[in-house]
Amino acid sequence: MKLIGPFRQIVTLADLPLRGKINDEQLQVIENGGVLIHNNEIVNAGNFEELKELFLKENHESDIEVIDEDVVLLPAFTDCHTHICFGGNRAHDFAMRNAGKTYLEIAAAGGGIWSSVEHTRKATEEELLEELLQRVNFLLSLGITTIEIKSGYGLNERQELKMLRVIRQAQGLTPATLISTCLAAHMKPKDFVEESEENKSYLDYVLEEVLPKVKEENLSSRVDIFIEKSAFQPEESKIFLEKAKILGFDITVHADQFTPGSSRVAVEVGAKSADHLEATVDEDIAFLAASDTVAVALPGASLGLGEPFTPARKLLDAGAILAIASDWNPGSAPMGNLITQASILATYEKLSTAEVLAGITFRAAHALGLEDRGKIISGKKADFVAYKTDNYQNVLYMQGSMSPCCVYINGKKY
Numbered sequence: 001m002k003l004i005g006p007f008r009q010i011v012t013l014a015d016l017p018l019r020g021k022i023n024d025e026q027l028q029v030i031e032n033g034g035v036l037i038h039n040n041e042i043v044n045a046g047n048f049e050e051l052k053e054l055f056l057k058e059n060h061e062s063d064i065e066v067i068d069e070d071v072v073l074l075p076a077f078t079d080c081h082t083h084i085c086f087g088g089n090r091a092h093d094f095a096m097r098n099a100g101k102t103y104l105e106i107a108a109a110g111g112g113i114w115s116s117v118e119h120t121r122k123a124t125e126e127e128l129l130e131e132l133l134q135r136v137n138f139l140l141s142l143g144i145t146t147i148e149i150k151s152g153y154g155l156n157e158r159q160e161l162k163m164l165r166v167i168r169q170a171q172g173l174t175p176a177t178l179i180s181t182c183l184a185a186h187m188k189p190k191d192f193v194e195e196s197e198e199n200k201s202y203l204d205y206v207l208e209e210v211l212p213k214v215k216e217e218n219l220s221s222r223v224d225i226f227i228e229k230s231a232f233q234p235e236e237s238k239i240f241l242e243k244a245k246i247l248g249f250d251i252t253v254h255a256d257q258f259t260p261g262s263s264r265v266a267v268e269v270g271a272k273s274a275d276h277l278e279a280t281v282d283e284d285i286a287f288l289a290a291s292d293t294v295a296v297a298l299p300g301a302s303l304g305l306g307e308p309f310t311p312a313r314k315l316l317d318a319g320a321i322l323a324i325a326s327d328w329n330p331g332s333a334p335m336g337n338l339i340t341q342a343s344i345l346a347t348y349e350k351l352s353t354a355e356v357l358a359g360i361t362f363r364a365a366h367a368l369g370l371e372d373r374g375k376i377i378s379g380k381k382a383d384f385v386a387y388k389t390d391n392y393q394n395v396l397y398m399q400g401s402m403s404p405c406c407v408y409i410n411g412k413k414y
Contacts (some may be wrong), residue, residue, distance in 0.1 A: 003055045004065040005034025006048035009072040011016040011392045013354075014124070015363060019289075020217065021356040029392065035073070035248040037382045045376045049224035053196050070275030070390040071405060074357065075374050076383035078364035079338050081252075081275050081296055082320065083150050083183075083329035085128060085133040085170075087165050088119025090330045099303070103230070106145045112186055113153075120153035120210035128166045129173075130167070134176050135336065142339055143385030143404045146231050148325070148368055150224060157209050160184045164219035180367050181252060185225035185232060185240060199232050203240045211247055222272075223384040226254040230400075234265050241269040250369060256280040257301070264383075265347070272365040275283040277310045278302060283311055285311060289318035294367040296323045299345040300333030312349040312359075323367045324359035340400030353396055373379045382411035 007012060010033035014024055034048035036055065044051065052064065093111040106112055120128070132149075137145055149167050154160035160182065167180040179280040188202045214220050225245040227237045231254075241251050253266040263284050266274035274288065275296035288295050299311035328336035335341065336362060346356045360373025372380040372386050387395055388405045395402055406413050 001043070001050055001059050002037045002063055003034055003059075004037065004411075005051070005067055007067055007073045007386070008036065008070045009392050010045055010376055011072065011074050011357065012045055013075055013357060014375055014377045016354065016358055016375075018363065018366060019321040020319040021350060022353050022358055024352045031240070034156055034299060035376060035384070037411035038395060041083045041345070042106055042378055042380050042382050044378055052269050053228060057161070061098055063140055069388060071114070071386050072389055072392045072395075073376065073384050073386050074143070074392065074395070075361045075376050076407065076409070077143050077338060077360045078368065078370070078374065079139060079144045079326050079328070079360075080148045080323055080364040080367040081325035081327050082148055083148075083152060083327070084147075084336070085132045085149055085151065085167055086116050086120050086153050086330050087123035087128060087131070087337055087366065088116055088330060090115060090334070093330035094334065096302070112224065113331065117155055118151045121159050122350045125162060125166050125169070125384070128163070129169055130377075132166060132170050133173060136170060136176055136351070138336060139175040139338075140174070140176055140407060141339065141403065143407050145337060145383045145407065145409050146179070146181045146365060146370065146373060147176055148181060150181045150183040151220075152186035152224070155184065155186065155189035156251070157213065159215070161213060163217065164214060166215075167331055168219060175412075175414055179222070179289065179371075180220040181222040181224050182211065182214050182220045182249075183224040185237075186221075187226060187231045202208050203232065203236060203290065207247070210299055211244060211249065215247060215249075218355075221248075221250055222252060224252045224254060224342060228254070234262050237262070238265045239270060240267070242270070244270065252367075256284070258307075260284055264286055267293050268288050272369060274322070274328075276301065277315075278308050280311060282314070285314050285318050285320070289315065289320040292321070294321045294363065296325050297345060298325055298333065298365055299341040299395050300327045300335050303344065304320040304332045309348050312345060312351055316351070316355060319367065321363055322355070322359050323364040324356065325364060328361065337400045339395070343396045343399040348397060349361070353393060356396055382408060384408040
């Protein structure tokens with residue numbers, strides 16, 4: 001048993017709903033608070049002096065971790081959509097895009113997703129692992145202790161498995177929770193040669209050659225696909241996803257990034273989440289809100305591409321489950337700072353502090369099928385992030401420039 005405190009404020013997120021809008025008045029903030037921990041779980045959160053009095057009846061003073069300055073405590077964050085296992089760099093793409101070049105022009109000049117595929121294929125497992133761990137450590141420094149990581153820069157059996165094995169290796173070398181997703185259906189690779197020129201031939205290859213080996217090696221339990229004019233079309237994607245579900249995979253979808261319609265596919269196949277949604281139209285917002293599919297906003301992609309933001313306000317007002325993730329990738333979202341991105345999204349979409357915090361904690365964890373974290377309440381995983389400040393509102397107010405003073409995983413400081 002361990003007691004930590006006193007914290008100037010503990011923002012518990014207790015009793016906040018899974019879906020729909022949240023007012024800041026619904027936030028439960030414990031002043032002069034403490035957290036009691038046992039076996040990596042939260043036993044209780046409440047007034048520090050009251051917890052201390054009870055704690056010392058059966059425990060020693062040395063089992064109390066004393067906080068002797070103004071510090072606020074929040075649940076640790078979850079980034080439920082990243083592409084941080086990759087090789088190479090696409091700074092040239094960014095410069096070309098800002099200079100007015102189109103996606104097709106950048107691709108023709110050797111950029112785009114295929115550029116990352118070529119660099120990732122050339123990289124060794126050791127090189128990918130080293131770079132991946134650097135990115136994971138950066139996210140940990142921001143208080144993000146649960147991180148989803150996609151493959152999708154391999155685009156053939158050997159290379160996709162290489163990426164997923166690297167993610168598994170990384171899990172053994174970090175205290176963070178890493179959740180892998182197979183995105184072999186990121187795009188049809190340029191070097192995939194079959195008699196048929198249709199996308200179906202490649203999607204069949206993924207289903208028949210890649211996913212069975214992913215399942216056999218227990219490399220991932222999740223499958224993603226990019227549904228877009230430049231990638232895979234709605235009907236063929238729906239068939240692919242339904243077959244992936246039969247193989248035993250959970251589903252998530254890159255949906256409605258540039259054109260609408262694919263979020264409906266995500267809902268129809270029972271996807272855990274539909275991610276992007278920058279182009280989602282009103283009727284599809286209602287369709288999403290009536291489902292259990294989490295709508296994941298990716299403001300980093302909007303900032304990187306100069307595109308509209310996900311209609312987060314409309315989604316929340318309609319009753320959707322809204323999560324916010326970074327989409328950290330080498331092309332469209334190279335920043336990786338979830339807190340900065342979520343703060344900016346809040347400004348443009350008029351999200352309450354409670355809605356943002358929910359979107360990067362328990363709602364984001366729910367998108368990954370994780371119900372054991374994201375709130376500072378009894379029974380949840382003891383993952384927290386602490387800031388040296390006397391007001392929790394400063395975290396989003398500073399738009400990512402305020403760094404955590406410490407991060408706890410399973411009650412242990414890192």
